[in-house]
Amino acid sequence: MEYKLPFEVYNKNLKKGKLLGLKCNDCGTVTCPPTMACSECAGTNHEIHELSGMGKIVTFSVSYVGAEGRQNEHPLTIVLVKLDEGPWIMGNLIDLDPQKVTMEIIGKRVKAGSKMFPGDKYSAAAARPLFSFI
Amino acid sequence: MRRVAVIGTGHSKFMYNSPKTSVEMLSEVAMDAIMDASLKPKDIQAIFAGNGLGDFEEGQSSVSSYVADDIGCFNVPATRYEGACASGSMAVRDAYMWVASGFYDIVLVGGVERATAIGVPLATRAFCTFADSRYEFPAGFNYPASFGMLTYLYSTTYGVPLERLKELMAGVSVQSHEYGLQNPNAQIHQALTKEDVLKSPMISSPIQLHDCCPFTDGSAAIVLASEEIAKKLVKKPVYIAGVGQSSSGKISSQSKHYPRIRARELSVQQAYKMAGLTPQDIDVCELHDCFSIAAIIASEGLGFFEYGTAGEAWERGDTRLGGKIPINLSGGLKSKGHPIGATGVAQVCELTQQLTGNLVDLGRQVEGAKYGLTDTMGADGIVVNIILSAE
Numbered sequence: 012m013e014y015k016l017p018f019e020v021y022n023k024n025l026k027k028g029k030l031l032g033l034k035c036n037d038c039g040t041v042t043c044p045p046t047m048a049c050s051e052c053a054g055t056n057h058e059i060h061e062l063s064g065m066g067k068i069v070t071f072s073v074s075y076v077g078a079e080g081r082q083n084e085h086p087l088t089i090v091l092v093k094l095d096e097g098p099w100i101m102g103n104l105i106d107l108d109p110q111k112v113t114m115e116i117i118g119k120r121v122k123a124g125s126k127m128f129p130g131d132k133y134s135a136a137a138a139r140p141l142f143s144f145i
Numbered sequence: 146m147r148r149v150a151v152i153g154t155g156h157s158k159f160m161y162n163s164p165k166t167s168v169e170m171l172s173e174v175a176m177d178a179i180m181d182a183s184l185k186p187k188d189i190q191a192i193f194a195g196n197g198l199g200d201f202e203e204g205q206s207s208v209s210s211y212v213a214d215d216i217g218c219f220n221v222p223a224t225r226y227e228g229a230c231a232s233g234s235m236a237v238r239d240a241y242m243w244v245a246s247g248f249y250d251i252v253l254v255g256g257v258e259r260a261t262a263i264g265v266p267l268a269t270r271a272f273c274t275f276a277d278s279r280y281e282f283p284a285g286f287n288y289p290a291s292f293g294m295l296t297y298l299y300s301t302t303y304g305v306p307l308e309r310l311k312e313l314m315a316g317v318s319v320q321s322h323e324y325g326l327q328n329p330n331a332q333i334h335q336a337l338t339k340e341d342v343l344k345s346p347m348i349s350s351p352i353q354l355h356d357c358c359p360f361t362d363g364s365a366a367i368v369l370a371s372e373e374i375a376k377k378l379v380k381k382p383v384y385i386a387g388v389g390q391s392s393s394g395k396i397s398s399q400s401k402h403y404p405r406i407r408a409r410e411l412s413v414q415q416a417y418k419m420a421g422l423t424p425q426d427i428d429v430c431e432l433h434d435c436f437s438i439a440a441i442i443a444s445e446g447l448g449f450f451e452y453g454t455a456g457e458a459w460e461r462g463d464t465r466l467g468g469k470i471p472i473n474l475s476g477g478l479k480s481k482g483h484p485i486g487a488t489g490v491a492q493v494c495e496l497t498q499q500l501t502g503n504l505v506d507l508g509r510q511v512e513g514a515k516y517g518l519t520d521t522m523g524a525d526g527i528v529v530n531i532i533l534s535a536e
């Protein structure tokens with residue numbers, strides 16, 4: 012069985028700032044990032060669905076120590092955002108100097124843009140959501 | 146299914162910069178375990194070995210096969226297990242199944258890792274291969290950040306103010322270092338104070354250096370045998386009474402349960418059910434404290450404490466020798482060290498010693514311990530639990 016929304020298509024769209032997921036025709040759950048089966052009912056009767064990219068920060072970490080090849084990106088703020096459509100997604104927060112980030116940002120509303128991770132020796136290039144405050 | 150016992154153990158000194166290769170490190174403890182069981186390499190019918198990142202560390206995969214040859218277990222089936230930090234305990238669980246089923250009578254289980262040789266930046270990158278490389282690594286994901294996110298979430302979910310939670314987390318590291326001082330095999334022999342922890346460098350907020358376990362080189366091995374054989378070879382076999390294993394998807398997919406780890410709760414329930422035991426029956430536990438918050442979350446998921454309260458249990462001394470449930474008397478991953486392929490096997494070695502009553506001289510024997518529980522968590526939630534029984 013083929014993926015309805017493979018990484019390549021998801022990634023191409025996120026690169027342009029469009030966040031795609033899957034909406035289940037059986038239970039209504041939105042799954043994002045995409046998987047093969049619905050994250051709630053495990054069915055595969057779903058359609059590609061464009062998300063608003065809006066949501067609120069549920070947790071975060073300001074990371075000071077990066078993996079080899081990525082140290083120059085740090086410090087950076089990694090966030091988990093609960094999207095308005097339900098799913099959580101991982102991305103980065105801009106708009107605030109990482110060294111000034113505190114727990115105050117939890118619950119703040121944000122909107123997703125995107126930024127490329129250019130890839131390294133091991134992993135392919137991939138877009139990640141880049142959140143800014145609304 | 147028949148009963149299976151641990152009849153021999155081998156455990157290396159955990160360290161930085163091992164002068165030995167992974168194959169050598171694993172072969173040495175494998176031979177120790179075989180001799181401890183009064184056996185010869187020719188008695189071993191199969192080898193199961195955990196190794197997370199040999200490819201990155203030494204350009205060496207397939208360690209199990211080279212170990213088999215080096216120790217004279219010529220041509221036996223030898224399989225490598227990769228489940229990130231749970232690789233070793235995955236190998237124990239599968240090896241258990243093969244003997245319990247009656248297919249084999251005597252097998253060797255081991256694990257090895259040599260993570261320090263490649264330095265912290267590459268080791269950090271290598272560990273990141275355990276995360277979802279499509280959807281989460283691009284955001285700069287790393288494991289300290291993962292547990293940093295869990296810490297804030299724990300604070301908001303249970304209403305434990307961050308400052309208080311950080312103090313409780315520091316208490317976890319302090320206890321582990323104290324017990325690590327009594328373990329000759331521990332990587333770090335250093336007394337810590339809460340102030341040391343809270344003043345250590347920030348790694349990924351709010352996780353500081355002394356909330357983190359080190360990168361480690363080390364190995365461990367055990368011999369498993371059927372009950373019938375075990376009774377002939379050793380005076381006091383320690384039995385595997387229950388096993389459990391469960392998997393998880395990427396961090397963001399676990400939103401319904403975080404900061405609880407659903408995979409752990411499912412895995413340990415399998416183990417408790419199989420053993421016919423409850424958390425109250427466990428006398429001693431070695432759990433996955435890769436980060437101080439991880440120990441707090443694990444002890445709650447295993448059923449020892451109410452959600453949101455485990456930090457206070459450490460503060461009260463419930464987790465100490467003589468407390469309600471002694472946890473990580475070996476020093477845990479934090480002080481004993483965390484050679485990811487070996488960690489789960491090393492936990493079984495430690496609890497086998499506890500249930501045999503061999504740790505009196507080392508000052509960390511839980512008197513009359515009958516049941517022990519191990520807990521390891523790899524990647525974003527690959528959890529394995531093993532329950533050992535003294536009878």
Ligand SMILES: [Zn+2]
Nearest residue numbers: 035038049052
């Ligand atoms: Zn569904």
